[in-house]
Amino acid sequence: MRRSMLFMPGNNSGMLLNADALGADSVILDLEDAVSPQEKDSARILVRNALKYLGYKGCEVIIRINSIDTDFWKKDLDEIIPMKPDMIMPPKVSSGMDIKVVENYMGEVERRHGIEKKISLIPLIETALGVENAFEIASSSKRIKAIFLGGEDLTADLRCKRTKKGDEIFYSRGRMVMAARAAGIDVYDTPFTDVEDEEGLRTDAEFAKSLGFTGKACISPRHVQSVNEVFSPTLEEIEYAKEVMEIIQVAKEQGKGAISLRGKMIDAPIVERARQTLEAARALGGAF
Amino acid sequence: MEIKKKATAGTLESSDIFVQVEPNDNGIEINLTSIVYNQFGEDIERTVKEVLSEFDVKNVKIQLKDRGAVECAIRARIETALKRAERMGN
Numbered sequence: 001m002r003r004s005m006l007f008m009p010g011n012n013s014g015m016l017l018n019a020d021a022l023g024a025d026s027v028i029l030d031l032e033d034a035v036s037p038q039e040k041d042s043a044r045i046l047v048r049n050a051l052k053y054l055g056y057k058g059c060e061v062i063i064r065i066n067s068i069d070t071d072f073w074k075k076d077l078d079e080i081i082p083m084k085p086d087m088i089m090p091p092k093v094s095s096g097m098d099i100k101v102v103e104n105y106m107g108e109v110e111r112r113h114g115i116e117k118k119i120s121l122i123p124l125i126e127t128a129l130g131v132e133n134a135f136e137i138a139s140s141s142k143r144i145k146a147i148f149l150g151g152e153d154l155t156a157d158l159r160c161k162r163t164k165k166g167d168e169i170f171y172s173r174g175r176m177v178m179a180a181r182a183a184g185i186d187v188y189d190t191p192f193t194d195v196e197d198e199e200g201l202r203t204d205a206e207f208a209k210s211l212g213f214t215g216k217a218c219i220s221p222r223h224v225q226s227v228n229e230v231f232s233p234t235l236e237e238i239e240y241a242k243e244v245m246e247i248i249q250v251a252k253e254q255g256k257g258a259i260s261l262r263g264k265m266i267d268a269p270i271v272e273r274a275r276q277t278l279e280a281a282r283a284l285g286g287a288f
Numbered sequence: 289m290e291i292k293k294k295a296t297a298g299t300l301e302s303s304d305i306f307v308q309v310e311p312n313d314n315g316i317e318i319n320l321t322s323i324v325y326n327q328f329g330e331d332i333e334r335t336v337k338e339v340l341s342e343f344d345v346k347n348v349k350i351q352l353k354d355r356g357a358v359e360c361a362i363r364a365r366i367e368t369a370l371k372r373a374e375r376m377g378n
Contacts, residue, residue, distance in 0.1 A: 013361035014303030041371065042297055046364040053360035 001283035002026050002060060002146075003215040003231035004224050005188060009034035010063075011043035016050045020058035022221040023228065028062045031076050032091050040072050044079040051083035060086045062122060067092040068101050077102075081109040084117060087145065092153065093123035094130040096140030103141050118143055122188070126150030127157045131172045134179035144185060148217065149176045151190030162193075164200050166207070177212040186214035195220040205230040232284055233277045241274035241281075289343045295372035298357075298365035305357035307369040312349040316340060322354035335359055339366045348373075 006024035008015050010031045019027040029050070035043040047063065050056075063085045066072035069092070077088070090102045099121065106119060121143040125134055131154065138147050151169050155162040162168065173189065180187035189208035192201045205216050205227050215231045218224050233241070243261055248271055251259035259266055294310040318336055322329060332354060339362075340348065350366070357365070 012301075012304075013298075013357055013364070014301065017303055017358055017361075042364070042368045045368050045371075046361065049360040049364040049367075053358075053363075 001280060002186065002188075004227040005062065005148075005215065005217045006221060006224055007034070007064075007191070007217065007219050009043075010047045011035050011039050013046060013050075016046065017054070019050075020054075020056040023224045024059055024218065024221075025215070025228070026060040026062050026086075027056065028064050028089060028217070029085075030064045031072070031080075032064050032066050037072075040066070040075075044076055048079045048083055051080070051085060062087040062089050064089040064091060064124070068098060073102070074105060077105055077109050081106060081115065081119060082113045084115060084119065087120045087122050089122045089124050089148065091124040091150070092127055092130070093125055093137055094127045095133050096136045099123060099137060099140040099144070103143060106143075120145045122146045122148055124148045124150050125176065126153035128154070130154075131175055134176050135182055138179045138183035138185055144183075146186035146188055146214065147176060147180050148188040149173060149190045152193070154190075164192075164194065164197070164204070166204065173208065173211055173213070180214075181212060187212070189213040189216040191217040191219045192223065193219060195222060198222075198226065202226050202230060233280050237277050238281050241277040244270060244274035245278065289345050289370060289374055291345065291348045291370070291373045292375070293373055295369050297368035297372060298361075300353060300355055303356050303358070303361070305355060305362050305365050306353040307365045308351045309366075309369045309373045310349045311373075312347045315347055316345070317349045319349075319351045320354065321352070323356055324354070331359075332362060335362050336366060339363050339370075343367070343370050345370060 002025045004024045005026040005028050006022060007028045007030055008019045010029050029047050031043050031047065063080050065076035065088060093099060121141060122145060123137055125131060125137060125147055134147065138144060149172060152162060154172060155168055160168045177187050192204045194200055201223050208216055209230055216227045218227055244266055247259055247261045247266060291309055291311045296308045298304050298306045300306050318333060320332060322332060336350065
């Protein structure tokens with residue numbers, strides 16, 4: 001289960017060394033914004049070696065490549081695809097056509113190296129056009145397992161200020177969730193950028209969860225635990241889900257079409273939510 | 289691989305290694321300093337020789353200032369410096 005995705009700068013050997021020991025479900029090894037143009041070569045060689053020798057057994061590995069309007073992205077894929085990371089994150093994706101461009105080249109590199117597995121994609125959507133095309137992007141390739149909202153670049157594109165409250169990205173968040181769920185994939189929220197503000201992080205993460213996000217990216221290891229907690233089912237939710245599944249079983253045995261629990265009618269959406277809660281709990285390794 | 293010019297890679301930050309390579313007429317010259325030289329000096333030198341051999345480098349002067357980098361970082365920084373030194377121009 002992927003709740004948290006932690007960004008790690010691709011050219012920092014010390015941070016890459018411990019990337020999978022910081023509690024995040026996924027780490028994003030970044031070849032884009034965290035790396036200066038003159039160090040792109042160095043970062044991709046370091047990340048390739050880190051994938052080869054460190055293994056990252058404890059978590060999923062996502063590589064953020066450079067955007068397709070740069071000279072770097074093909075070199076990133078040439079270097080990284082042979083190491084078979086779990087996912088590639090192309091940034092600044094604005095249309096399904098952008099995905100086709102990346103996907104075609106990924107296929108080329110996979111064929112060149114005899115890689116049968118099709119490596120997955122998690123497009124980073126961070127432009128106004130990308131948000132408007134979110135469903136088209138989300139459904140443009142079977143490789144896409146999730147979409148991810150980037151709030152910082154988006155607000156620059158929207159020509160507005162990025163605030164902690166996030167009113168300026170409210171529409172975009174809703175649109176991203178709608179697009180992802182309609183396409184049957186997961187959706188991840190933009191990171192909370194104030195590393196010191198633990199309470200603000202929790203509020204922001206809880207709000208994202210309430211909108212339907214699957215999880216949230218983090219730019220600091222200090223944020224990982226809170227994000228994991230917020231996007232995990234609570235014990236109360238698990239208990240309630242178990243009761244729902246039990247009462248539904250009883251209803252079935254008694255041949256009843258409808259049944260109530262705690263004074264509320266239990267219908268199909270409630271059962272589905274209970275099933276999702278228990279599935280998440282099992283995925284997290286609880287003895288449920 | 290022919291070393292055509294002086295080139296560097298890496299940093300002096302903790303867990304990293306700074307590597308400088310330059311052309312040399314007389315084989316391979318390795319100059320290594322490391323904060324863990326007593327414990328791992330021989331291992332690091334072996335890694336340096338392995339990477340030079342993998343890239344078929346016969347003549348090079350290579351200077352390494354290690355700040356406790358792990359093997360994959362040492363390999364990466366040497367490879368980067370070699371590839372930068374192989375390119376002509378700035």
